Amino acid sequence: MSKTSSAIAQRLPDPSTIEGKHRFREFELNDKVFIVTGGAQGLGLALAEALVEAGGHVYCLDIKSEPEQDFHDTKQRLAPQYDGTLHYKQVDVTKHDQLDATISAIADRHCRLDGLIAAAAIQQVEPAISYPYEDVPRMMGINYGGVFLSATICAKQMIKHNTPGSIVLVGSMSGLIANKGLMCSVYNSSKAAVIQLGRNLAMEWGQIVDGKPIRVNVLCPGNIITPMVVQNLKDDPTLKGLWERENMLGRISEPSEYRGAALFMLSNASSFMTGSHLVIDGGYTAW
Template sequence: MAARLSLRASALLRSNPRVVVPRLSNVRYSSDIPTRSPKTLPAFSMEGKVCLVTGAARGLGNEFCRAFVQSGCTTMAIVDLKESEAKEAAKELTELACVNSDLKEEDVRIIGIECDVSSELSVQRAYAETLTAFGRVDSVVASAGIVENYAAFDYPFDRIKRLYDINVHGAFFTAREAARNMIPQGGGSIVLVASMSANIINIPQPQTPYNASKAAVRHMASSLAVEWAKKNVRVNVLSPGYMATKLTRTILNHDPELKKTWESLTPMGRIGEPDDLSGAIVYLASDASRFMTGSEIRVDGGYTII
C-alpha cells in the first residue's frame, strides 16, 4: 500500500507542485488522505432525526451519540442515571456538532435528562421531557446496561435482580415507550444494545446472569420487531464484542493476562475501539436500514464465529 501511495503522491506533485501530500507515517488507509469532502449515501444521514439514547453520558452510549452528531443529528436527548453527567455530555456533544461546521450552539438542541431505566415511571418521564422539547422521537438506542463477574454460586440475589432490572426491564421499558410515541407519527427505529455474550459463553470470567440478560434482549428485539412491523417501527440489535471503553482499559491495565486471553480468542487479534461501532449504529438508526427489522449486527472482530 505504501508503494501505491508514494506513486500517487508523485503524480499529484508532478501535476500540481503546490499540492501538499500528508506524511505517510500518519496514514492508516488510503482513504485517510484528505481530498474533497466525502460523498455518503443520503440514507445514512441523521440530519433532521430526533434521537434518544440511554446510558449516553459515557461509554458506548456516548460513542453512539457522537456518531449521530457526526452524521448530522442536531436534536438529541442524552439519557442517563445522573442528571449532571447527562447535561455535561449534552454540552460536550453540542460543542462537537459545531466543530468544522457552519453550525452555532443555538442551532443545536441536545439536552441531558436524568433517568433510571429500571423504573418504568422514570422512563416515561424521560420520554415526556423529550417530547415536550422536540415534539417527536425518530431513533432510539437502549444502551444502558451493567455487567458484573461473580461465580454462579456466589452471585448475590440483589445484584442479579438489579442487573435484570437495568439490562432487560430497562431495555423493554425504553423500547415500549419509543413505540408508543413512534406509531402515531408513522414509525421509527429502535436499537437494543445486546452483546456477543448473547450468542457465546465468555471465558475466563464468570458472568452467567449477564449473558442470559443479553440473550433476553436479543430475543426481545425479534419479538417486538414482529409485533410492531406493520406499524413501521423497526427493532434491531447491535451486539458488540470486547470494546476498549475507559472502564475496560482500566480493568485490562491491571490484568494484562486477561487482555492477552481476549485478544487470542478474537480472530482479528485485538480489542475493538468504541468508534468501531459507529458505522453499525448509524446504519441501524438511519433510513439506510429501512427494510431491516428483528436482526442482529455483531461487531466482535470475529469472536462468535469460532
C-alpha cells in the same frame, strides 16, 4: 411505479430538494430526534456523536446527575460543526414514570421521535456459585427491564406523533457465547434476553403505524475498551491478552468503531432490516 416502490420512495429525501452533490442521502438524519440511554460516556456517547454528525437531535439519558467530562468535550466539539444537537437528561431507566415523563417531554417538544439506542447496562463479574441472588433481579432489571421500558415508551411516542422509526437495542456477543475467562453468567443471560426481545418487538411492531414499521434490531458488540471493560482488565490483568488472542483481528475494539453500524441501523439505509442482530466482534464468535 409499484405500490411498494412508491412506499420506499416516500421514506427517502426528494432528490429535487437536495442542493449540490449528495451521496448516500439515506444515511442522513436531518432534524430527526433520538434517545440514547446510557449516553453519559463510553459506547452510548460514541454512538450519540455519530447521530449528531448526521444531523440528528440527540438526547442522552443516564442515571448520573452529571455526564462525564467526555460528554461536555464532545458537545463543545460538535456544536460549531454540525446542525445536529446533543443534550443530557438524568433518568433511571428502571423507573417507568420518570422515564416516560422524560421521553414524552422530548417527543412533545419536537412533535416527533425517530429512534432509540438502548445502551444502558451494568456488569457484575462473579462466579455463579457465589453470585448473590439479590443481585440477579437488579442486573436483569437494568439490562433487560430498562431496555424493555425504553423501547416500549419510545414506541408509544412514535405512534402518538406518527413518526415510526428505528430502535436499536444494545446486546452483546456475550448474549450468544460464554466469554472465556470472564465469569458473568447473569450479565450474559441478560444480553441473551435482549437479543430475544429484539425479535419479538420487531414482530409486534412491524406494521404498527398505518401499516408502517417501527423497526427493531440488536447491535451485538464484541470486547470494547469502555470504563466497564477497563475495570475488568484491572481486576484481572490476564484478560487483555486472552481477549486479544480470541479476536481474529488480534485486538480489542474502540467505541468509535460501532458508529457506522448505529447510523446504518437507525437511518433509512437499513429500511428492510428488522428482527436482526448485528454481531461486530472482531471474529470472536466466528472460530
